[in-house]
Amino acid sequence: MSVRNLKRIPRAALAAAALAATAYPAAGADLVLRGGTIYTGTDAPFVGDVAITGDRISHVGRKAPGGAGRVIDAKGLIVAPGFIDPHTHVDAILGGSDAAERLVLPFLMQGVTTAFIGNDGYGDPDTAKVLGSAASRPVGINYATFVGFGAVRTKVIGQDDRAPTPAELSEMKALVASAMCGGALGLSTGLFYAPQSFAKRDEVVALASEAAARGGLYDSHIRDESSYTIGLAAAIDEAIAVGREAGTPVHIAHIKALGVDVHGEAPAIIAKIEAARAAGQVVHADQYPWSASGTGLSASLLPRWAEDGGRAAMLKRFDEPETLGRIRDEMRENLRRRGGAASLLVTSGPDDLVGRTLEEIAKESGAEPVDAAVAVLRRAPVGVASFNQSEADIAAFMKRPWVMTSSDASTGHPRLYGSFARKYDTYVKTEKVIPLGDFIERSTALPADAFSLEGRGHLKPGAFADVIAFDPATFAPRADYTQPTLFAKGIRAVVVNGKVAVEDGTPTGVAAGRALPRVPKAGTCP
16 A cells, blocks of 8 residues: 555645744733733743734733733732643544534633544544544644554454554554654553554554654554553553554653552653653653542453453353353452452443442442442443542653643543643642642643643743633632532633634634644655
């Protein structure tokens, strides 16, 4: 399959989208945020003005010269770059038919102006289509996308547990190359999930090398965040090795120590990553500020071999008594490492199950928890919030300067509506795990620089005008595990590409977001 004939966004359009920002004169600005405490993303805070002309910042300093068409009084507020979320699952929202949903108000109302999609290996290989949809379906936030290893593998191989043939591997590599030429950030994987979990490292390296050749990164939900298969430490080693062998930066998705078997391992994992960084390798990570992850009940409890061939094959195995016996034995062990039936809260699926723990469901049915889980899985795929992390590990990872803020946003979990607000309210303001300046940098400049988002993540003249203002006294989440769809409070203003998307704490309905295609390395795309 030739790369030359594959669909892509024209290179000229890609280049235009990522040109370094050009400074604009401050006089006669269209909008000024006046008198706030300004955090530029990297510099020490100061009280001053941010002026905006068109879609760019024209002044950042003590006082904006000249007049302004519009002024937002930011006195007493924190003014910062719009937050950048490097790990989300809002793909369907951004590409959907509902114009109101495409505003992505759960993000805007906590200051997120840019999000990455295509994470965990699920990114559509047709990145030109994904990025091009914003032209006809306006969006409220900026977004960039990964090409997904799982999506590519499924398209070529399906759901089977086997290695690709040489011809299939060539086809998969061509799909990744095409996606990179279409503007993908890089290759994402979700090696914990079937069928991606069936791939060996050499297969992953082969596809990551196609992304690397075109200037992309390797982003991974690692093979094991716990003790399911190879273990947390070995999975971190694998991710670092993939980046080293493919010749690309490595990003560890939603870094954590998941489950009772690995609680307390954060310092050892940090040491591994910092050793790789000290040796010259580029490695960074993101983290969501919640003790519960969000995943599927099947991913939490089923052995991966039980999912070989997809849902239909899984259900057939449930009907084979001997096979079901093996499955139940492994489910018991997986439930133990997850912290027991009370630690799994159903967040999506049949209405009568949502909001209930597996323990509650089992007690009502009079069944053992694993049997109750099998009965649930027979009915439908179910999402769960899995309470599986220790606060000590969360804090240890959060303190590292290479760990960004993220949400891993998915429906049914409060992290879609409140992750950035929670990190500020809980870990900056209340627990004081990190200072405010670090929170802002790791939510803005760090992801922008790590993923080469030109003109984003910093408040400086010439940068794109993604700017937020929030009240440091009231900025906090309202969403929790029982009411996960409540907007955060305390955001006073959000500006996206120079347009006011939130004013006086209220959405304006303006859809000013843009697709952000990555420009592939020169000479690597036809």
